[in-house]
Amino acid sequence: MTVIQKKADNPIAHLSAEDIEIIGKELDAIRDRVLADRGERDARYIRKVIKTQRTLEISSRAVLLFSLFPPAWIVGTAGLAVAKILDNMEIGHNVLHGQWDWMRDPKIHSTTWDWDHVSPAEQWKQSHNELHHRFTNVVGKDNDLGYGIMRVDEDQPWRPMHLGQPLWNLINACFFEYGIAAYDLELGDHLKDGRHKDPAFRARAKAVGRKIRRQVLKDYVLHPLLSGPSFLTTLAATFTANLIRNVWSHSVIMCGHFPSGVETFEKTSIEGETKGEWYLRQMLGSANISGSRLLHIMAGNLSHQIEHHLFPDLPSSRYREIAPQVRALFDRYGLKYTTGPLPKQVASAWWKVIRLSLPNRRSEVQETIAPAPLVSTTTA
Amino acid sequence: MTTTAPGRPQQVTFRNRLLRLAGMVTTPLLPQDYLDLIAPLRSGVALRGRIVAVQPETRDAATVVIQPGRGWNGHLPGQYVRLGVDVDGVRQWRAYSVTSVPGRADGRISVTVKAIPDGKVSNHLVRRIRPGTIVQLDQAQGDFTLPAATPERVLFLTAGSGITPVMGMLRAGLADRADVVLVHSAPTRDDVIFGAELRELAAAGALRLVERHTDTDGLLGVHELDDLVPDHTDRETWACGPVGLLDAVEEHWTSRGVPDRLHTERFRPTVISPGEGGTVTFARAGVTVEADGATPLLDAGEAAGVLMPSGCRMGICFGCVVPLRQGAVRDLRNGDLTTAVPGDGVLIQTCVSAAAGTCDIEL
Numbered sequence: 069m070t071v072i073q074k075k076a077d078n079p080i081a082h083l084s085a086e087d088i089e090i091i092g093k094e095l096d097a098i099r100d101r102v103l104a105d106r107g108e109r110d111a112r113y114i115r116k117v118i119k120t121q122r123t124l125e126i127s128s129r130a131v132l133l134f135s136l137f138p139p140a141w142i143v144g145t146a147g148l149a150v151a152k153i154l155d156n157m158e159i160g161h162n163v164l165h166g167q168w169d170w171m172r173d174p175k176i177h178s179t180t181w182d183w184d185h186v187s188p189a190e191q192w193k194q195s196h197n198e199l200h201h202r203f204t205n206v207v208g209k210d211n212d213l214g215y216g217i218m219r220v221d222e223d224q225p226w227r228p229m230h231l232g233q234p235l236w237n238l239i240n241a242c243f244f245e246y247g248i249a250a251y252d253l254e255l256g257d258h259l260k261d262g263r264h265k266d267p268a269f270r271a272r273a274k275a276v277g278r279k280i281r282r283q284v285l286k287d288y289v290l291h292p293l294l295s296g297p298s299f300l301t302t303l304a305a306t307f308t309a310n311l312i313r314n315v316w317s318h319s320v321i322m323c324g325h326f327p328s329g330v331e332t333f334e335k336t337s338i339e340g341e342t343k344g345e346w347y348l349r350q351m352l353g354s355a356n357i358s359g360s361r362l363l364h365i366m367a368g369n370l371s372h373q374i375e376h377h378l379f380p381d382l383p384s385s386r387y388r389e390i391a392p393q394v395r396a397l398f399d400r401y402g403l404k405y406t407t408g409p410l411p412k413q414v415a416s417a418w419w420k421v422i423r424l425s426l427p428n429r430r431s432e433v434q435e436t437i438a439p440a441p442l443v444s445t446t447t448a
Numbered sequence: 449m450t451t452t453a454p455g456r457p458q459q460v461t462f463r464n465r466l467l468r469l470a471g472m473v474t475t476p477l478l479p480q481d482y483l484d485l486i487a488p489l490r491s492g493v494a495l496r497g498r499i500v501a502v503q504p505e506t507r508d509a510a511t512v513v514i515q516p517g518r519g520w521n522g523h524l525p526g527q528y529v530r531l532g533v534d535v536d537g538v539r540q541w542r543a544y545s546v547t548s549v550p551g552r553a554d555g556r557i558s559v560t561v562k563a564i565p566d567g568k569v570s571n572h573l574v575r576r577i578r579p580g581t582i583v584q585l586d587q588a589q590g591d592f593t594l595p596a597a598t599p600e601r602v603l604f605l606t607a608g609s610g611i612t613p614v615m616g617m618l619r620a621g622l623a624d625r626a627d628v629v630l631v632h633s634a635p636t637r638d639d640v641i642f643g644a645e646l647r648e649l650a651a652a653g654a655l656r657l658v659e660r661h662t663d664t665d666g667l668l669g670v671h672e673l674d675d676l677v678p679d680h681t682d683r684e685t686w687a688c689g690p691v692g693l694l695d696a697v698e699e700h701w702t703s704r705g706v707p708d709r710l711h712t713e714r715f716r717p718t719v720i721s722p723g724e725g726g727t728v729t730f731a732r733a734g735v736t737v738e739a740d741g742a743t744p745l746l747d748a749g750e751a752a753g754v755l756m757p758s759g760c761r762m763g764i765c766f767g768c769v770v771p772l773r774q775g776a777v778r779d780l781r782n783g784d785l786t787t788a789v790p791g792d793g794v795l796i797q798t799c800v801s802a803a804a805g806t807c808d809i810e811l
Contacts, residue, residue, distance in 0.1 A: 100782055111537030119485060126482055166766030166797075172539040174793060175481075178766045182476035197765035282475045290473050346762075380764045 070222045071207055072331045072352065079331065080348065082402060091351075091401060092344030098393050099379050102386050106170065110383045114168050114176060117158055117365070125151035129291060135301035145305040149312035150366075155184040156245075156317055157368025162384040164193050169381075186280045187249035191272060195252040201380050205325060205332045205353035212325060213332065215240070215251050219424045221332050226427040233425045237418070244314035249276050316366070319414050320357070324373040326417035327355045329406035350377040351398065356391075356407035363410065364388055374405065488582055491518035495585040497531075499577055500556060509562040509609065509641045510574040511547065516557055516585055523550055523588030525620040526613045526686075526713075529559060530791060532584025535572045539584070541792050542569045545613035545713075546588060547642075549620055560641060562609035586791070592686065592713035593617075598625045599684035603677060605697060607633035607668075607689030608641075613713055614688065615642050623654035629677050633660040633668050633689070668693070670700040681706050688713040722776040722785050726803040730754045730811045731773070739803040744780060746798035754811055756798060763800035772796045775807035 072078060083091075128147030135141040160183030162168070168176050182189050195211070203209035207223050214220040217240070218233040240247040250256070253276055258264045264273075287306040295302035331352040338349070357363070357371035364371045364387075372387035375394055379387075398405040408416070470479040480493055488496050497514040504510050523529065528543045544559035563574040592613050602622070604614045611632055622628060634640040640659060650657035658676055660668045673680045681704045687697045694712050701710040724741030728748055733755070739748035746768055749756040759767025763781060772794045776787045780800050788794035798809075 096782075103782070103784070107536035107538075108534070109537075111534060122477070122482060122485060166769070169766065169769065169795060171534070171537055172793060172795070173534075177795070179769055179795065184476060193765070193767065194759070198759035198767050201764050202760040202762065282472070285472055286475050294473070381766070 070332070071334045071337075073334045073337055074223070079352070079404060083348075087401060088344040088348055089342065090344075091397065092342070092347045094397055095347050095378055095394075096343075098390055099382065102379070102382050102390060106383065106386075110385060111168075111171050113385045114159075114163075114171075114383070117154065118176070121151055121154040121159060124154070132291070132298070132302045132305050133295045134298060135295060135305050136298040141301055141305055145308050145312075148305065148309035149316075152184055152309055152313040153316055153366055156313060157320070157370065158365050158384060159183070159368075160185065160189075161368045161370070164189055165197060166381050167383050184283070185248070186245045186276065186283050187252045188275045188279050191252040191275065192248065195254075197380070201377065203338070204350055204377055205330070206335055206338055206349075207332050208335045209338075211251065211254075215247065216254075216256055218421060220326050220420055222424070222428050223332065223334075224424075226424075230425050234418075234422050237421050241315050241318040242311060244318040245310070246280075249280070252276075319410070320367045320370050322417040323357050323410070323413040324354060324370055326420055327406060327408070327413045328416050328420065329404055330355050347378060350374070351403060353377065354406070355413065356405070357410050357413050358407050359410060361388070371410075374407075489515065489517035493517070493519070495519045495587065497557075497583050497585045499579050499581045499583060501579055502573075502577060505560060505641050506562075506639050506643075508574065508639075509560060511558050511560045512573055512577070513548075513556055513558045514583065514585070515555065520555070520557075520585070521587050523557065524593045525550060525617040525622070526593040527588040527590040527616075528592075528613065528713075529557070529588045530586035531559070531569075531573075532586075533569055533572060533577070535568050539793075540569045541584075541789075545616060547612050547615045547619070549616075560609070560612045560615070562641065590713070592688065592711060594622065598622065601627045601679070601683045602629070603680050603683035603685040604628070604630045604632075605685060605687040605689070605693070606630070607693050610688035610690075610693075610713070611641050611646075612688075614686065615645075617686075618646075618649065618655070623649060628655040629658070629680075629683065630655055631658040631660065631668070631673075631676060633662050633693075635663045636661050670696045673700070681709065684709055684711075686711045686713070722778070722787065722804040724804065726775070726805040726807060728775075728803050728807045728809060730809050732811055739807075741778065741802050741804065742780070743802055744799050745777065745796075745801050745803060745807070745809065748803070749798065749809070749811065756811065758799065761799045763797055766797060768798045769795045770798060771810040773808040773810050775803070775809075776805040777801040777807060778804040 072080065124147055128144045128151055131140050131147065132144035135144055160181065163176060163181045164178050164183070166178040169178050174180055178193065185192070200210055200212045205213065207213060207221055214224065217236050219226060219230045253269070253272055258266070258269050263269060287310065288303055291306060292299040292303040333349055333353070338345075341349070351374060354373040354377045356374050357367060359371060369384035369387045370376060372384075372391055375382075375387035375391055376384070378394065379390075382390075395405050467479065473479075474482060483490065484493070489498060495517050497516040497520075499512060500515050501513040502510050503513070523546045526545070528545045530541055530543045532539050532541045534540075544561055546557055547560045548556065548558040561570050561573045563571045594617060606614050614630065618628070630646065632640065632646070637643065637659070640646065646657055649655050662668070677683070681701070685701070687694055687710065691714065694714060698707070698710065698712065701707050725739055725743075727736060728739045728745060729736045730749060730752075735749075735752045735754050737748050737752045739745065746756050746758055746761065750758075757768050757770065759765035761768075772786070772788045774788055774790050776785060777796055778785055778801065780802050785804060786794060786796060786801070
C-alpha cells in the first residue's frame with residue numbers, strides 16, 4: 069500500500085470531479101432512505117441485543133461461581149467472552165458512535181453509555197469518532213494506521229523498532245483494551261516529548277487509571293472472591309474471557325483498514341475536501357469481512373467497515389441491508405470493494421505487518437510515481 | 449419525630465454502601481441495569497408504568513389504564529401526568545390529565561387520550577399501544593385542582609378532551625359536595641368523551657349537564673353563558689379546552705370583574721412554530737444571539753463566545769451533542785426538523801443543526 073496519490077495506476081484516475089459528487093449524492097440518498105425507515109424495528113433490535121448481553125453476562129458469571137468444575141469453567145468462560153465481545157462491539161462501539169441517540173432513551177445514548185473496557189468512553193469517542201473517522205487513512209493524521217507503534221504503509225518511514233512489530237502486534241492483540249486506552253491517551257507521544265506533566269493529560273490519565281482499577285477489581289478480585297473455593301479458576305476464566313475478547317476485537321479491527329486493497333491518502337490531499345471526496349476516501353480506505361449474520365453481530369458489524377465508515381451514525385444492524393446498494397455503486401463507478409472471509413483478511417493484515425517490519429524494497433519504490441492530485445480535474 | 453432522626457441517615461448509608469459494593473461487581477453497568485431486566489416497576493428507580501388496558505371511549509378517544517411503578521406518589525383530581533412513550537422507536541413525552549380516582553385499591557391510574565390529526569403520540573396511544581408495554585412516567589403535577597375547601601357552586605366549561613381533568617374531579621366525588629354545572633362542547637353526541645357516564649350523573653341529579661354539539665349548533669359563544677348559566681360569574685369556574693375558548697373565557701371573566709374565580713388549563717402551553725433561523729439562547733452562558741437558518745448552532749454559539757463542545761464539525765463524531773431544552777432545529781444535511789419542549793430530553797448535534805425558530809440550549 070502506498071498513498072493513492074503516488075500510485076502508478078491511481079484507482080480513481082478515471083473519475084471526474086462530477087462523478088465524485090454524484091457518488092456523494094447517491095450515498096446521501098442511501099442514508100436518507102435508511103433514516104426515513106428507521107424506527108421501532110431498530111429500537112427492538114438494540115434492546116434485544118442489550119438484554120441478551122446482560123442475561124448472558126450475569127448467567128456466565130453465575131456459572132463461574134462453580135468454576136472449580138471443568139464443565140462450568142468452559143461454559144462460563146465461553147459465555148463471558150461472548151458477553152464481553154457483544155458489549156464492546158455490537159453495543160458499546162455503536163452506541164458510543166451515537167447510532168442509537170435518535171431513540172432519545174437516556175439509557176442508550178452516546179452521552180451516558182459506558183462499556184466493559186479500560187478506555188473511558190469519553191476518551192475513546194474523541195480519538196475514534198473525531199480523529200479516526202474524520203481523517204480515515206490519511207498518513208500522518210489517522211493514528212489508526214499502525215496505532216503509532218507499527219508501520220502499515222510504505223509511506224510511513226521505516227525505523228529499526230519496526231523490526232519487532234510482528235511481536236508488538238501480537239502483544240497488542242492479547243492486551244488490546246490496554247493498547248486502546250494508551251492510544252486514546254496518546255501516551256507514547258506525551259511520554260516522548262515530556263508533555264506528561266500537562267494538567268489536561270494528567271486528568272485524562274487519572275480517568276484511565278480509575279477505569280482500569282474498577283475493571284481489575286471487578287474481574288480479578290471481586291468475582292473470584294465471590295466464587296469462594298473457585299477463586300483461582302474464576303480468576304483464570306475471567307482472564308481467558310478478556311484475552312478472547314481482546315484477540316477477537318483486534319482481529320476484526322485489523323481487518324478494517326490494513327488488508328491489501330485498502331488505499332491511504334496524503335495529508336495535503338484532504339485540504340478543501342468536498343463531501344463527495346470525503347465519501348470516496350471512506351469507500352477506498354476500508355475493507356469488509358464476509359460471513360454469516362452471527363459473524364457480523366460478533367464483529368459489531370465492523371465486518372461492514374465500508375458501510376460503517378460511510379455512515380458511522382446509522383444503526384449497525386442496517387449496514388448488512390444497505391451493503392448490496394453500496395457495492396453496486398462501487399461496481400458502477402469501477403471502484404474496488406475490498407472484502408473477504410475473516411481468515412483471509414486477518415492473514416492479509418498480518419502479512420502486511422510482517423512485510424513492512426522491513427524497509428521498502430527497491431522495486432516498490434520504483435513503482436511509485438510523482439504525486440498526483442486526488443481528484444482528476446479533467447472532465448469527460 | 450426526633451427519635452427516628454439518628455436512625456435514618458445510618459440506614460441510608462448502609463443502603464448506599466451496599467449499592468456501592470454491588471456497583472463494583474457490575475461496573476460499568478449499575479446493579480439497577482440488571483434489576484431492570486426483571487423488575488422495571490420497582491421503587492427507587494426512574495418512574496415507569498405498565499399499560500394494563502386500553503378502553504375505547506369514542507371513535508377517536510381511549511382510556512389507557514396504567515400500573516405505575518412503586519415510586520408513584522399519587523395525584524390530586526385535575527392534575528396531569530407526563531408520559532414518555534416510544535413511538536416508532538423514538539421516546540416522546542406528552543402530558544395527559546389523570547381521569548381515575550386517587551388511591552384506587554389496585555394502585556392503577558388512567559389517562560384518557562383523544563387522537564388528534566397527525567398526533568404522533570395520541571394516535572399511538574389510542575390505536576396502537578398494547579397492554580404490557582412499559583412507558584416512562586413523571587409524578588403528577590399541575591394546579592388545575594380543587595381548593596382544600598370545596599366551593600359551594602362550581603362551573604366547568606370544557607371542550608373536547610378538556611373534559612378529562614374535570615372527569616377526574618367528578619369521579620373523586622365533587623358532585624356530592626357541591627352544586628355543579630358542566631357546559632361541555634363536542635362535535636356530536638357520540639364524540640362526547642365519557643358521554644354515558646356524564647348523562648347518568650346528570651340523570652341522577654348529581655350535576656346539571658349542558659351539552660353543546662358544535663357540528664349542528666356551532667361553537668359556543670361566551671355571551672350565551674348569561675342564558676345557559678345565569679349565575680356563572682358567581683360560580684368558581686374551571687375551564688379546559690382549545691386556546692380560542694380559553695382566551696374568550698378569560699376575557700369574559702375579566703370584563704365581568706371576577707378574573708379570580710376562573711381557573712384555566714391550557715393543554716399545549718408551548719407552541720413550537722418552526723421557521724428559518726431564530727433567537728438562540730444559551731441559558732447558562734447567559735448569551736442570546738440571532739442565528740439564520742443556514743448557520744450551524746455550533747458556529748453561532750462560538751461566534752458569540754460560548755464555550756461549545758465540538759469535534760469533527762461534520763456530523764459524524766457526536767462530540768458536540770447538547771440538550772435542546774425548548775425550540776426547533778433543522779438538520780442541515782437533509783432538512784429534518786426536531787422540536788422540543790421542556791422535559792423532552794432532546795439532544796442535538798450542534799454542528800449540523802441550525803435554528804428553525806426560537807431555541808433554548810442548555811449550555
